Amino acid sequence: MLIEESLTALLRALQSASDVQDISSLLSSAARILALLANPSNITLLTSQLLATPAIWGPSTNLPTIVAVIGIFRSACYHLLRPYDTSYPPKPPGTSTTLALEEWTAAVMKGTDRASPRSKQALVLSGLLQGLQSRHYSGLSNRVQHEFVISVNLSVCIDSSRSVVTDQALVIAVSQVFDLLGVSARDALDHNLLLPMLTEAVFFSGSGIHQGYFLGTIDADVLETVGKKFDWSAKSHSYLQLQATASGPLVADLGRISRLAAFSTEHATDLITLSRLLQDLFDISRSLCVQWRQNKLSEVDASEQDLFLSDNTIRKTLPLLWRVLRSSMFSIVIILTAWTGRLLSDNLIPKEIVPPSAMQILKTLRNFYFISSHLGTDTLSQHSFVYLTAVDIISQYPKFAEALVNQLRPAQIGLIPQHPLDRCLDTYFLNTAEHFATVLNTKIADGLLLSAAMPYLGTNDERKSLEAFEAAHSVMIAVMAAPHNNDLTVSRIETYAGRLFEVFPRSLSPRQFRLAVTQLVRIASPPSVVSAQRPLLPSILLEIIRFRVETASSQPLTSLSKNGEDDAHPLSEQAALVLALIHSLPCLQLEALEDWLPAIPRLCYRVQDPVLRHVCYSGFWDVLSDGEMDLDRAVLCANWWNTGGGREMVLSGGEKVISGSMIKNIPEDEASSP
Numbered sequence: 131m132l133i134e135e136s137l138t139a140l141l142r143a144l145q146s147a148s149d150v151q152d153i154s155s156l157l158s159s160a161a162r163i164l165a166l167l168a169n170p171s172n173i174t175l176l177t178s179q180l181l182a183t184p185a186i187w188g189p190s191t192n193l194p195t196i197v198a199v200i201g202i203f204r205s206a207c208y209h210l211l212r213p214y215d216t217s218y219p220p221k222p223p224g225t226s227t228t229l230a231l232e233e234w235t236a237a238v239m240k241g242t243d244r245a246s247p248r249s250k251q252a253l254v255l256s257g258l259l260q261g262l263q264s265r266h267y268s269g270l271s272n273r274v275q276h277e278f279v280i281s282v283n284l285s286v287c288i289d290s291s292r293s294v295v296t297d298q299a300l301v302i303a304v305s306q307v308f309d310l311l312g313v314s315a316r317d318a319l320d321h322n323l324l325l326p327m328l329t330e331a332v333f334f335s336g337s338g339i340h341q342g343y344f345l346g347t348i349d350a351d352v353l354e355t356v357g358k359k360f361d362w363s364a365k366s367h368s369y370l371q372l373q374a375t376a377s378g379p380l381v382a383d384l385g386r387i388s389r390l391a392a393f394s395t396e397h398a399t400d401l402i403t404l405s406r407l408l409q410d411l412f413d414i415s416r417s418l419c420v421q422w423r424q425n426k427l428s429e430v431d432a433s434e435q436d437l438f439l440s441d442n443t444i445r446k447t448l449p450l451l452w453r454v455l456r457s458s459m460f461s462i463v464i465i466l467t468a469w470t471g472r473l474l475s476d477n478l479i480p481k482e483i484v485p486p487s488a489m490q491i492l493k494t495l496r497n498f499y500f501i502s503s504h505l506g507t508d509t510l511s512q513h514s515f516v517y518l519t520a521v522d523i524i525s526q527y528p529k530f531a532e533a534l535v536n537q538l539r540p541a542q543i544g545l546i547p548q549h550p551l552d553r554c555l556d557t558y559f560l561n562t563a564e565h566f567a568t569v570l571n572t573k574i575a576d577g578l579l580l581s582a583a584m585p586y587l588g589t590n591d592e593r594k595s596l597e598a599f600e601a602a603h604s605v606m607i608a609v610m611a612a613p614h615n616n617d618l619t620v621s622r623i624e625t626y627a628g629r630l631f632e633v634f635p636r637s638l639s640p641r642q643f644r645l646a647v648t649q650l651v652r653i654a655s656p657p658s659v660v661s662a663q664r665p666l667l668p669s670i671l672l673e674i675i676r677f678r679v680e681t682a683s684s685q686p687l688t689s690l691s692k693n694g695e696d697d698a699h700p701l702s703e704q705a706a707l708v709l710a711l712i713h714s715l716p717c718l719q720l721e722a723l724e725d726w727l728p729a730i731p732r733l734c735y736r737v738q739d740p741v742l743r744h745v746c747y748s749g750f751w752d753v754l755s756d757g758e759m760d761l762d763r764a765v766l767c768a769n770w771w772n773t774g775g776g777r778e779m780v781l782s783g784g785e786k787v788i789s790g791s792m793i794k795n796i797p798e799d800e801a802s803s804p
Contacts, residue, residue: 196299275311301332587629702738
């Protein structure tokens with residue numbers, strides 16, 4: 131009798147409740163009462179009333195309130211399953227229901243049939259499925275799954291009563307149970323209609339990312355403080371709004387929704403829907419990039435935050451912003467992963483739209499580069515897969531590659547822009563253009579790629595531009611290494627070599643310097659056409675390195691993190707020069723290699739830091755023994771090591787025998803040959 135009285139009071143309160151707190155309290159009561167009702171008619175009545183009451187479904191109802199409906203039936207199901215779970219204590223006397231779970235579920239589903247829209251039915255069934263995930267009720271769960279799929283498909287197809295908020299709640303309902311659905315149930319969903327609803331709810335609606343418009347509202351709240359620093363207060367309206375967005379159901383559940391959208395992308399059959407999806411993702415990325423540029427925070431380079439941002443902004447408000455931006459980018463990358471997979475293997479995708487689609491993907495990733503570069507592009511394997519796959523596709527179509535680099539080209543070629551975002555986009559252009567150096571004609575390579583790279587080859591020592599500097603050097607090497615650019619290489623290689631030694635180590639990491647030197651020696655060595663016109667260039671480069679080792683600094687280059695060696699012991703300029711020479715040995719002609727082998731042990735011994743000296747010796751041993759040499763060079767090195775005094779030179783270093791074990795603790799019986 132007490133339960134029936136509570137039910138009557140609840141139904142009466144649902145008709146008059148208007149305050150959000152009152153509604154939240156009533157929903158909690160509904161979950162408790164629903165699990166205790168023993169009369170199927172009362173269960174059906176309460177279910178139908180919950181799906182019809184204006185307190186929940188009125189015009190001013192928000193998304194969390196509607197999503198709470200899912201929680202009502204999920205919680206009630208969990209409560210009913212307690213007697214079957216030995217980890218819970220038994221229910222108090224007088225509170226157990228005599229209604230079996232199957233009967234209770236049937237009564238709930240009957241309540242959804244009473245003229246309630248299909249979208250509301252899907253919310254109830256989603257809650258039931260989450261509650262019925264126990265293996266003991268697989269048969270019952272399968273029946274609910276079947277009804278759930280029907281409700282979702284009819285909802286996205288013919289349910290005219292849906293509102294924007296209902297669509298968003300439906301997206302959450304599907305995403306929450308997607309992992310619980312069987313393979314047949316997942317495939318039975320109408321992905322052609324579900325996919326646009328997912329992207330609209332998450333990326334365009336006010337309850338989701340809203341195309342990044344929250345970035346525009348932040349600018350007015352970023353104020354200059356006494357110390358000439360920008361401060362974005364945690365009490366500002368824009369930050370509180372961002373907190374609400376981040377904790378909202380759509381953004382908080384972005385991971386599961388993205389996986390659902392990726393699955394729908396894989397299974398959608400309508401090409402118009404898929405093409406529209408790709409355009410929508412590009413529009414979102416472009417909007418985020420534009421909104422970020424209009425924000426004062428974008429004017430501060432990551433390396434200068436301590437100088438221009440307040441401690442409160444660095445520690446509290448800015449991390450939340452980056453978390454939301456990162457989640458937005460990751461979610462879109464997950465969807466693009468599915469799209470990219472279809473470009474590779476799906477016969478449904480016409481071949482003529484494959485290269486334009488790959489171009490659109492790369493332009494989308496460009497707009498996200500201010501986020502991915504902040505986090506590191508290798509933090510997500512899907513990002514690398516999407517990027518490199520799109521690059522590989524475009525590389526097969528030279529005309530599309532030319533069109534792409536022209537669309538990505540810097541706004542002002544020949545200058546290093548002042549705005550950090552422009553430098554960021556220039557870096558993306560350089561990194562991407564490097565991959566197309568072998569397919570672009572010489573005119574484009576010289577007039578666009580090299581022209582865009584030249585400003586970043588200067589002697590500027592600003593660490594904030596280090597990534598762009600290294601990308602520019604990579605572009606130069608890639609262009610000069612292309613066989614069809616021999617004439618261009620001959621005219622540029624000496625100038626570039628001189629510039630390379632000017633900028634190291636101020637604007638170039640040891641790893642990038644080593645790669646550049648190695649490639650220059652390779653390009654200028656036979657059988658290259660360049661070697662016929664510049665035959666002495668490899669020897670000149672190595673002689674310059676040997677000369678600089680004598681006067682190079684032995685202090686660790688701690689400000690240049692990309693040393694490619696032992697992170698605990700950053701390379702010094704001296705060690706980096708020696709390693710660059712060592713790694714160039716496999717590119718030398720036999721006569722030159724025979725001349726340079728005896729010089730290496732002496733140069734290694736001149737490295738003052740014992741740890742870095744060991745790194746140099748280890749690098750030398752790796753080059754000799756790890757298969758980098760071809761057969762003729764390997765035979766030459768083996769003879770030098772065994773009978774030419776090489777082993778003794780390495781052990782003595784030009785003076786006394788070095789105490790301790792050999793390179794990499796090589797045993798004596800293994801030190802007889804490289």
